[in-house]
Amino acid sequence: MTDPDSARPLDVVRSLLFYAVFYLGTPVFVAGALAASLVNEEALRRVVRGWSSFHRLCARWLLGIRLVVEGQLPEEGVLVALKHESFFEAIDLPRAMRWPAPLPKAELMDIPGWGWAARRYGVVAVEREAGAKALRAMVASGRTFAERGRPLAIFPEGTRVPHGQRPPLQAGFAGLYKLLALPVVPVAVDSGPLYHRRWKRPGTITMRVGERIAPGLPREEVEARVHAAINALNPPA
Template sequence: MKSDKATALDVVRSLLFYVVFYGGTVVMVSACFVASLFGDEPLRRTVRGWSRLHRWCARWILGIRIVVEGEFPNEGVLVALKHESFFEAIDLPAQMLYPAPFPKAELAEIPGWGWAARRYGAVVVQRGEGAKALRAMVSSARGFAAQGRPLAIFPEGTRVPTGARPPLQSGFAGLYKLLDLPIVPVAVNSGRLYHRRWKKPGTITFRVGERIAPGLPRDDVEARVHAAINALNT
């Protein structure tokens, strides 16, 4: 069994990754401003290019391979993902065609990046803002789904350590009911490699689960989503 401790090579790889990817991110955010002058499509392609840059850096600098079991949707459905690290959040535009993410409000306020996320099209989550904020989220999400864009959400609400199986956030079931859309659950095991500080080489797997129909009772849909997104959680 491999040790969780970072080796000297892990540290060197991680430092190089930070220089190349985050340096590239500054360039790509600047490119988003230029691309936006020519419309939504050039901007979305630029964001997809940023995600692919991250994937290239993960593969060739960190030594992380990606395996996808199943097929990600490219239509207006809810995609509910396990969230163990920033890896899956950054990788979404490379996995699906223009997904609409649900970033927390504080992330959408980051200078440059926040503007690009809003302009690209995201459902900003305003926690603790009550019914008005929920109505705004639902309206925004419906608009993106009508455009055929997958709605990518982390139903546990935040990143969790590998092996953790917290309950789903209460708002997830409400969103499922109000949107009346199918759910595609996705398990991912990124946390054991893509640590906050030093990353490690290996394979990250995405397992796309069976589609869950709209209109199910809350307990039923929560149990099915919870089981599916934790399918790799061993």
């Protein structure tokens, strides 16, 4: 596997240009999101989608990274389980789907400005050490979003994973699947080799939408099926 800290001079230049344009442009969208959240929900959704689209444009034209989606990402209230190899798929969610409700780590809600805007946009904050009361609140929030036709987007492995690694799913995923009683749409992503934390590389990132999994399956079965599907773009173990 390619060393993420080694890069061609052109990749370094493109990455630095990307960082300058995207991260200097992002505060403009954050300010816009804060203002839009005082108007109405639709205005905020459009600003967030605009930020995600801005990121995809920067990735395409500054980094030379294209995205190909194989299959149809859902636009209704289901649980979408995605492989998480880089920030790319996390930032791209509002562009890839019509109006997803992400399930981010609860600590991200403490980021000044961002956390407030995220709550207004509509997310389900995941508390990894949640007690029964917090879990019930998460499930109730998730059901509300699903009933409104918003897909719930979760990274079931819990954190970013280097390409080629296949850790087990977090225990909380099966609990949410059972309590939400929603179909699961697994999505494989192979962004890791291109969208490194430091130097990015040109190429094509693929999102492969797997077969929809019905609610109500035993824990072992749903975990095995989701784990296999989100790792479909990884090399064999």
